[in-house]
Amino acid sequence: MFELEKTEEVKELIAITKSDSGVSGPRLAKAHMRLGGLVAEHLPELNPLDTTIVAIMRGGIFFAEGMYFALGCRLETYDPKHQKFERPGTKNVILVDSVINTGKTIRDILAPDMYVACCVINERAVPAFSDMLYTARVSRNFYVGEDVKRQSGGIGPDTTMRLFNQL
Numbered sequence: 318m319f320e321l322e323k324t325e326e327v328k329e330l331i332a333i334t335k336s337d338s339g340v341s342g343p344r345l346a347k348a349h350m351r352l353g354g355l356v357a358e359h360l361p362e363l364n365p366l367d368t369t370i371v372a373i374m375r376g377g378i379f380f381a382e383g384m385y386f387a388l389g390c391r392l393e394t395y396d397p398k399h400q401k402f403e404r405p406g407t408k409n410v411i412l413v414d415s416v417i418n419t420g421k422t423i424r425d426i427l428a429p430d431m432y433v434a435c436c437v438i439n440e441r442a443v444p445a446f447s448d449m450l451y452t453a454r455v456s457r458n459f460y461v462g463e464d465v466k467r468q469s470g471g472i473g474p475d476t477t478m479r480l481f482n483q484l
Contacts, residue, residue: 318443318450319359327355331454334436342482346379349415349436349480352453353383356434360411360451365390369405373397373422376415376477380436384413395426402426416476420445 321327333340333348340348368390372381378394385392390409395402402425404410411432412423420442423433427449434451443455478484 318447319356319452320455321352321355321359321453327352327453334453336458336476336479341479341484346480349379350383350386352436353380353385353413353434354387355383356380356451356453357384357387360388360432360434363388363390363409367407368409368411369393369407370411370413371395371405373412373414376480377413377435379480380415380434381413384411384434397422397425404428415480417442 323331330348330352332338333345334352338345365388368388370381370385370388370390370392372378372392372394374394374396381392391405391407393405395412404426409432410428410430411434412427413434414423415436417423417433417435417438419439424445427433427446431449432451433446433449436453437456438446438450438452438454440455440457443450475484
């Protein structure tokens with residue numbers, strides 16, 4: 318597993334992405350994009366023409382775009398609620414989501430030769446991805462995203478709704 322070093326820039330970006338930050342919309346999306354670009358810098362050297370980033374919809378789109386801009390590779394989207402996953406034809410595939418709680422969505426489509434990238438992953442999901450995982454941070458927190466503005470107990474503001482300014 319790779320986790321970003323907590324430089325001042327990374328700390329500031331992570332503070333924006335946290336559920337209790339109160340930040341939504343373009344500012345949050347830009348933080349995800351920047352963190353995606355920073356994570357991409359730490360992937361092994363990959364041939365851009367033979368690499369595809371798969372953004373898991375909708376939450377993974379901005380983190381994936383940041384990686385896409387940094388790597389100059391291919392970009393596809395996958396909506397697990399409405400599509401059957403078809404592996405891209407490139408040698409390298411990077412599955413990207415914003416938040417991984419249990420990892421079930423990704424585990425269902427993951428092959429041993431793929432990478433996984435995310436903005437944040439719950440610490441209990443980390444072992445499922447071991448050396449395939451690249452993340453901005455690992456969190457102890459686990460909650461269900463709902464249409465709420467503040468985090469309370471096991472329920473907090475849905476990251477995707479925050480990214481698209483829908484809260």
